[in-house]
Amino acid sequence: TTLVYNQELMHKTILVGDSGVGKTSLLVQFDQGKFISGSFSATVGIGFTNKVVTVDNMKVKLQIWDTAGQERFRSVTHAYYRDAQALLLLYDITRKSSFDNIRAWLTEIYEYAQKDVVIMLLGNKSDMAAERVITHEEGEKLAKEYGVPFMETSAKTGVNVELAFHAIARELKHRN
Numbered sequence: 134t135t136l137v138y139n140q141e142l143m144h145k146t147i148l149v150g151d152s153g154v155g156k157t158s159l160l161v162q163f164d165q166g167k168f169i170s171g172s173f174s175a176t177v178g179i180g181f182t183n184k185v186v187t188v189d190n191m192k193v194k195l196q197i198w199d200t201a202g203q204e205r206f207r208s209v210t211h212a213y214y215r216d217a218q219a220l221l222l223l224y225d226i227t228r229k230s231s232f233d234n235i236r237a238w239l240t241e242i243y244e245y246a247q248k249d250v251v252i253m254l255l256g257n258k259s260d261m262a263a264e265r266v267i268t269h270e271e272g273e274k275l276a277k278e279y280g281v282p283f284m285e286t287s288a289k290t291g292v293n294v295e296l297a298f299h300a301i302a303r304e305l306k307h308r309n
């Protein structure tokens with residue numbers, strides 16, 4: 134589904150992944166270029182944020198949806214997936230369970246999302262080198278298995294945050 138906004142195409146993009154992986158922080162970093170640590174992001178649901186990304190001198194409009202407290206499997210509504218054209222799937226490189234759950238998230242995504250949804254796997258919190266339990270290679274291997282692009286990001290330092298959303302926008306542009 135494509136929403137019409139200001140006569141231009143708006144691409145619904147959703148953030149998915151276990152609670153605490155950094156979905157809200159990633160969106161705040163991309164939108165405002167800052168990192169808000171602590172309980173703020175855990176309790177505040179953003180809803181959606183509109184962002185314009187320029188790809189090859191063309192504007193790609195993203196309507197990025199964040200989930201708040203709906204992260205448990207099956208509680209994310211099917212409609213949320215159904216309307217999405219792009220999806221950023223996050224795990225936390227310092228929390229193994231969030232990585233192990235990626236398979237379950239992908240199963241759910243393939244069940245409910247559009248067949249041509251643009252997916253990108255993100256290993257977030259790359260700044261936390263000392264606490265890392267999932268290697269870059271493990272993330273890459275899982276992404277390869279599912280045929281999706283992969284990147285490690287830090288919502289704290291901003292590393293690869295712009296790049297991730299630009300990659301999504303680029304893929305959306307090439308598909309339309």
Ligand code: GDP
Binds near residue numbers: 155
């Ligand atoms: P959400 O539940 O997926 O929306 O995750 P939040 O954005 O609320 O983040 C959960 C916790 O992880 C918060 O305390 C954030 O400050 C922290 N956090 C999120 N992203 C990063 C990151 O890239 N690096 C570090 N060090 N902490 C992060």
Ligand code: MG
Binds near residue numbers: 174201
């Ligand atoms: Mg959140």
